[in-house]
Amino acid sequence: MGLAIATGLWLAYSGMIALCLGLERHYKQVWGRPPSSSRRRALRATGWLALAASFAASVAAWGWAMGPIGGLGLVSLAGLALVLVLPYQPRLAIGTAVAGWPVLALATLAG
């Protein structure tokens, strides 16, 4: 259960980052140049997919009755964390999402 929730949280965070970078202003904020329109579309699609996967992970962890509540909560908090870190350390905000996945994979293997 803990692992499913951690996966859900990380998917939510990664999804929020992808959605965020799918907006021109924030892409510029992080990389200093505007995104191509195909990249923007890809980022947005990835973002929504990740959020959907996060929702699925929550349902897997809590079941159909409680899962949606937990899933919405995870997405909210992931978004809030991103918004708070982004203006201070934009690269760190993205690095965390990337670095989280190997950690999660290790935890899965270990557990």
Place this chain on the structure above:
Amino acid sequence: MKQKTITQSLSWLHTWSGLLFGWVLFAIFLTGTLAVFDKEIDNWLRPEIPAHSLDSREAAQTALDYLQARHPHARTWNIGLPNERAPTLSVSTGEQRRGGGQALDPETGELLQVRETAGGGFFFRFHFTLNLPRLLGIWVVGLAAMAMLAALVSGIVIHKKFFKEFFTFRPAKGQRSWLDAHNATGVLVLPFHLMITYTGLVIFYLIYMPAASDALFGGDREALNRALRGMPEQHAGQGRQPPQEVAGPAPLTALPPLLAEAERVLGPLASLSIHNPGRGDARIEVRPLLGNRIELTKGQSMVFDGVTGKVLRAPAESRPSLLTQRVLAGMHFAQFGGYPMRWLYFVCGLASCAMIATGLVLFTVKRRRRHDGEGALGAALYTGAERINVSVVAGLALACVGLLWANRLLPFELAQRGGWEVRVFFLIWLATLLHACLRPWLRAWQEQLGLTAALCLGLPLLNVVTVNRGDYIPLEVTILVIGGLLAACAWKIGQPAPERALRVRTEVN
């Protein structure tokens, strides 16, 4: 022009309902957020209760042995069982149904000398009654919740363009930053805000809106309850009423198998009551712990024959409509989904607090440099709002942690010790208001946040110095983190004053 007027008047609604009810809403949300961990706080407040590894069946047997030895003639025995969140095993006699009672040592079966305390339940009760008389408090909190709903929905309408600026937060830019922070905490956590406010209203739905019950049942609650249970006569005759003839003596059935059966049906158990123990008409009523499912199962129970151990009444399944209401109420109580869900509610609750607090600050920041033109009344209002903000936000946090300190520092034997803890809570809160009125505005923020941070950071130390027992690592780590964050806030307020003044000036021009 028409469009603009609508936005304007909704923004008026948002601003003023947000300000006037924001103060009481902050208090409701902060104590509600703490109440997510009410049992854990309660454990901290009763350090005399030892941790143990007994399961609920063994603990129940211990309690039963005690009651049989000490209160053989009581009409009713009540046993509160320990669970995952709280190690307390409590016993009482008589019609006391829930809570209260004396704590037993689950290992030795002896009474424990536990300090009298307001307990973690204080935050829970304050959350929905504000410590007012119960019904009055429920109405005030309900009114505030309606104001919250109105402010949320009007906020969505007037801030609608901020959905486009979903991820935008521009720190250290004065008013702009406060607005960003208010929007970010409001918009991103919006599902939680709406859910928690609406489900809060649904808990007391028939108190707040008795219209349908007046129209369909003529306000007759008895008839209504019978209709809700869908079993007209059965319930009325059961349990509470004393039987006509007194049954002869008969030994009580063995508890463990009975509890095992109850656990199989109900999930983890919270408490049991044994009516007429030692007699032929003994009844054992077992109540489940809330949180095996979302549905708020408060009031549900299973009744056994105390002599034969047979099930007399299985828990009633709620009809779909009632289930809906109970699921909504259960979503508010957050007793389901275990600790991960509890943490989610806690952090989302903090985000709600942050949204309300940033909204309150935004109100004064927006008007801070503009109230010269508003006359004396306007100036007085804004100054007053600034002071109250300090006391409501920082002062309440100080009062909450102050209650924990009072729990350790008040003398053990003090009469009405629990009442004194509450008194300390309110005295501190009042003192913060005075302090906020006397000190310069920013200094007041800084000092109150700083003191709160110091009390949070010192709490583990206080525990070691005063009682030096108990294992509270999760709670203490949490409170250290909160203390650290508050200290950072206090430090930040003290820091870039010249820069801030400059920025305000350039923004005005």
Place this chain on the structure above:
Amino acid sequence: MRRERGATRPQGLQTVNLSWPMLSRIVAAVLGGYAFTYAFTAALARLLPLQPADALIVATVLSFAVYTGAILWAFACRSATRAWAGLALGVPLALIGFWPQLLERLG
């Protein structure tokens, strides 16, 4: 944003603008809105094709959304008079909700 404010001071930023129409709107929202919601809930519970207990729960659980809507209506519509006019719809709703009681009263 700042420029706009200087030009047409929005109401939200003034203190002593508690004019009569505004006061009227507040009363309409809080009291009128509650009365309207009360009537609406009673009528809805009466009209829903469910058993009384179910209709009662559904109508009452929904009532808070109705109240919120009524409050917003009182502030969003063009004038205070209109706000009251809208909420006056509560009267026929109350008649629907309480007609058995009314008949009893009348004879």
